[in-house]
Every structure is written in C-alpha cells, then in structure tokens.
Amino acid sequence: MAHRIVVTGYGPPADVLALVETEPPIPGPGHVIVETKAIGVNPADAKTVRGQMGADESKLPLPIGFEAAGVISAVGDGAAVPGGALGVGDRVIVYRAHGAYTDRLEADLTTVHPIPDDLDFEHAAGLLLVGVTAADTVRTADVGDDDVVLIHGGSGAVGVIAIQLARAAGATVIATAGPRNHDHLRSLGAIPVAYGDGLLDRVREAAPRPVTSVIDTTGTDEAIDTSLELVDNPGTIVSIAAFGRASDGIVLLNGSTPESRRHRTEAVDGLIADAATGDLVTEVAKTFPLADAAIALTELETSHPRGKFVLVP
Ligand SMILES: NC(=O)c1ccc[n+]([C@@H]2O[C@H](COP(=O)([O-])OP(=O)(O)OC[C@H]3O[C@@H](n4cnc5c(N)ncnc54)[C@H](OP(=O)(O)O)[C@@H]3O)[C@@H](O)[C@H]2O)c1
Numbered sequence: 198m199a200h201r202i203v204v205t206g207y208g209p210p211a212d213v214l215a216l217v218e219t220e221p222p223i224p225g226p227g228h229v230i231v232e233t234k235a236i237g238v239n240p241a242d243a244k245t246v247r248g249q250m251g252a253d254e255s256k257l258p259l260p261i262g263f264e265a266a267g268v269i270s271a272v273g274d275g276a277a278v279p280g281g282a283l284g285v286g287d288r289v290i291v292y293r294a295h296g297a298y299t300d301r302l303e304a305d306l307t308t309v310h311p312i313p314d315d316l317d318f319e320h321a322a323g324l325l326l327v328g329v330t331a332a333d334t335v336r337t338a339d340v341g342d343d344d345v346v347l348i349h350g351g352s353g354a355v356g357v358i359a360i361q362l363a364r365a366a367g368a369t370v371i372a373t374a375g376p377r378n379h380d381h382l383r384s385l386g387a388i389p390v391a392y393g394d395g396l397l398d399r400v401r402e403a404a405p406r407p408v409t410s411v412i413d414t415t416g417t418d419e420a421i422d423t424s425l426e427l428v429d430n431p432g433t434i435v436s437i438a439a440f441g442r443a444s445d446g447i448v449l450l451n452g453s454t455p456e457s458r459r460h461r462t463e464a465v466d467g468l469i470a471d472a473a474t475g476d477l478v479t480e481v482a483k484t485f486p487l488a489d490a491a492i493a494l495t496e497l498e499t500s501h502p503r504g505k506f507v508l509v510p
Contacts, residue, residue: 224271270285
C-alpha cells in the first residue's frame with residue numbers, strides 16, 4: 198500500500214491533516230512513480246491547508262506538497278526524456294509535484310529532474326520551489342554589478358538563495374534577518390540588518406550607496422513601507438509575498454506570468470548543479486516523519502530555525 202497526507206477540511210494543520218493508506222499508484226502514459234525519500238515542506242503548504250490558497254470543499258480530501266526527491270520505481274508508456282532516458286532506480290527531484298506528501302508519487306516526466314551524485318535527497322527535496330522563486334526575483338529585479346539590492350527576509354529559504362544569486366550577479370546586498378542569523382548572512386556576502394522598528398535608518402546606515410532595487414520575501418508592511426522610502430520607482434521593488442500592496446505599484450511575482458514562468462524553468466538545471474557542487478549553499482534545518490506533517494507545518498508557521506524542513510517517509 199501507499200501512504201499519503203491529505204487535507205480533510207481547511208484549518209489549522211493539527212486539526213485537518215490525515216495520513217491515509219491508498220492503493221499504490223500505477224504510472225499513466227508519460228508518467229513515472231517515484232518512491233520518495235524526502236519531501237520539501239513550504240509555507241505554501243501551510244497556506245493550502247488553512248484555505249488561504251482557495252477553500253474549495255469539493256477538492257477534499259486534498260493531497261498537498263509541491264516537491265520531493267526519491268527513486269523512480271515504475272515507468273509508464275512513453276516515459277522517456279529527450280537526450281537520454283530516465284529509468285527505474287534513477288534518483289530524481291519532482292518539481293512541481295501534485296501531492297508530494299506521499300511515499301509513492303506519480304509524476305509527469307516533464308517535472309522530473311535527475312539528481313547529481315553529490316546532492317543528497319534531503320537537500321534536493323527542498324531546493325527547487327524556493328530556488329526558482331529566488332531566481333525569478335533576481336532576474337525580474339534585473340540585478341547587476343552596479344546595484345545595491347535590499348533583500349527582506351534574507352535568512353529565509355528563498356532569501357538565502359536570492360542573496361547568493363544577487364552576489365553572483367555582482368551586486369552589493371543588504372539583507373534583513375533576525376540577529377541570530379546575521380553571521381550566516383555575512384558568510385554569504387550580504388550586509389545583515391535587523392528587521393523591526395528603525396529599519397529604514399539601519400538600512401541607510403548600512404548601505405554604501407543608495408539602494409537601487411528591493412526583493413521582498415516577507416510581505417510585511419514594514420518591508421514595503423521602508424522600501425518605498427528608499428527607491429524612487431516602486432517598480433524596482435519585487436515581492437513574492439506582499440499581495441495586499443499591489444496598489445503601491447510594486448512588482449508581485451507568483452510564477453503566473455509567462456516571463457515569471459520562463460525565469461523559473463530556466464533556473465532549474467543551474468540550481469541543481471550548483472547545489473551539488475556546493476557553489477549554492479542550502480541548509481536542511483530539520484527532518485520529520487511523514488506522519489508528523491502537521492507538526493512540521495505548525496513549527497514552520499512560527500519563528501523557526503533557518504533552513505528547510507523536510508518530511509521523510
Ligand atoms: N510568490 C511565490 O512565488 C512564492 C514562492 C515561494 C515562497 N513564497 C512565500 O514567500 C515567503 C517566504 O518563504 P520562505 O520559504 O523563504 O520562508 P521562511 O524560510 O519561513 O523565511 C521567513 C523569513 O522571514 C523572516 N521574518 C520572520 N518574521 C519577520 C518579521 N516580523 N519581519 C521581517 N522578516 C521576518 C525570517 O527571519 P528570521 O528567521 O531571521 O527571523 C526569515 O528570513 C512565504 O510567505 C512564502 O509563502 C512565495
């Protein structure tokens with residue numbers, strides 16, 4: 198039998214998630230089955246559970262989870278990729294997955310990406326959702342070596358990758374985080390600044406030159422209000438979370454426009470390659486058994502340690 202976490206109603210994870218047993222999936226044409234070894238946990242999963250991404254009762258019980266890593270255990274008809282086949286036994290990431298919180302994940306081959314030997318399942322499982330998002334922000338902000346970029350939430354899973362991509366593009370990076378994470382941000386080449394009261398003054402003091410663009414991963418009014426004071430053109434503020442501030446003229450990204458989708462698709466191979474060589478630093482904070490998905494999501498919603506949470510079937 199296979200096992201899967203489903204949402205049985207929209208609300209707090211501890212109240213509405215259930216572990217269910219299902220028949221093992223059989224791969225359809227162009228699909229594979231991946232025996233998952235690690236599953237990435239994301240804030241979007243918690244938002245889905247709470248009904249913040251839509252609360253359609255007709256979708257219940259709803260499978261959740263956007264990414265996982267594991268080993269191909271079965272291949273459907275026509276499941277071959279151009280330039281080389283993937284087959285049973287291959288280590289792969291599935292992104293973007295549908296219902297990744299399972300030990301047997303059916304995936305369209307277009308969403309299956311080989312994992313290099315040097316990348317372990319746990320780091321691979323949490324890499325791509327945040328990685329492609331970070332890449333989209335940096336490309337949309339058109340970051341280059343003349344820029345001074347302010348990144349709100351620089352210690353978050355998206356933020357740490359955005360810092361590294363912006364630094365690789367040659368920019369000076371100022372990044373906000375709680376004080377416990379400042380040394381890590383320095384190690385990535387960013388100038389750390391604490392969020393909270395007085396943020397605008399601290400950024401101005403830290404910046405060697407005026408801020409030219411902003412990447413916001415927090416969605417707070419403090420982050421957006423501070424950013425609007427720092428740049429002349431609100432169109433140079435790119436946010437993945439401040440969807441209530443669209444009327445301020447900032448750029449909001451969620452992968453829904455053709456350009457945003459293209460940025461994300463084009464980033465996948467480089468992220469996997471750089472994570473495998475260690476050129477891209479990512480961290481796994483904590484692993485949880487699949488059955489403890491509700492605990493993982495509840496902890497993720499509070500002030501949690503830096504790095505990704507991963508479920509292990
Ligand atoms: N639109 C999209 O395409 C997209 C894609 C991916 C993610 N997202 C969203 O982006 C957000 C970040 O995701 P993530 O995975 O990076 O989350 P995460 O790993 O949980 O990071 C959260 C970050 O927020 C910081 N933070 C916590 N409280 C704060 C406060 N009061 N003010 C300012 N910063 C604060 C944390 O700093 P410390 O821990 O240092 O205190 C940390 O840097 C989530 O809302 C997620 O749903 C959107």
